[in-house]
Amino acid sequence: MEEWVEKSVGEIVEINPRETIKKGTVAKKVAMDKLQPFCRDIPGFELETFSGGTKFRNGDTIMARITPCLENGKTAKVDVLDKDEIGFGSTEYIVFRAKENNDADFIYYLVTSPVVREPAIKSMVGSSGRQRVQTDVIQRLRVMIPNLKEQQIIAGILKSLDDKIAVNRRINENLAA
Numbered sequence: 001m002e003e004w005v006e007k008s009v010g011e012i013v014e015i016n017p018r019e020t021i022k023k024g025t026v027a028k029k030v031a032m033d034k035l036q037p038f039c040r041d042i043p044g045f046e047l048e049t050f051s052g053g054t055k056f057r058n059g060d061t062i063m064a065r066i067t068p069c070l071e072n073g074k075t076a077k078v079d080v081l082d083k084d085e086i087g088f089g090s091t092e093y094i095v096f097r098a099k100e101n102n103d104a105d106f107i108y109y110l111v112t113s114p115v116v117r118e119p120a121i122k123s124m125v126g127s128s129g130r131q132r133v134q135t136d137v138i139q140r141l142r143v144m145i146p147n148l149k150e151q152q153i154i155a156g157i158l159k160s161l162d163d164k165i166a167v168n169r170r171i172n173e174n175l176a177a
Contacts, residue, residue: 002147005145006142009141009143013096015094016095019057023052024051025050026050032074035062042080057097058081061097061111062094067130070121071121075111096108103148105159106154120133
């Protein structure tokens with residue numbers, strides 16, 4: 001087992017990476033109300049004409065940057081898009097994309113952990129009720145990171161638990177129907 005190293009979040013992820021969707025294009029939209037508190041999966045989307053918003057791809061982690069959505073745990077890992085498709089959503093998302101030699105699942109679990117969430121919440125500024133995370137604070141945040149192989153092992157364990165939760169949720173939905 002190798003030593004973990006301290007890095008800034010900005011060294012391991014791209015924050016709000018640039019993507020392009022032409023205005024007027026119909027694309028998948030993930031509205032803030034679609035994100036469930038402390039739930040990895042996105043339960044649905046709408047097809048809407050793009051006129052603006054935060055853009056993302058499968059594998060990205062989206063986190064609410066506005067109060068009270070962040071405090072309520074609105075963070076998800078994007079997996080509702082087709083290959084090479086770009087989706088969009090609220091301008092109140094921060095998008096995290098794993099850089100090379102970092103695991104996208106590990107990044108999701110890191111972003112949802114208190115290691116990132118608590119400093120994000122503490123960094124919020126703005127008028128009461130409309131406070132937002134300061135993205136530069138998150139970018140500079142120092143975290144301890146294992147190598148890629150260990151990231152994959154850790155994320156694999158957590159992902160298997162989330163996968164079981166998702167199966168149980170689907171079973172419950174089927175039983176309720």
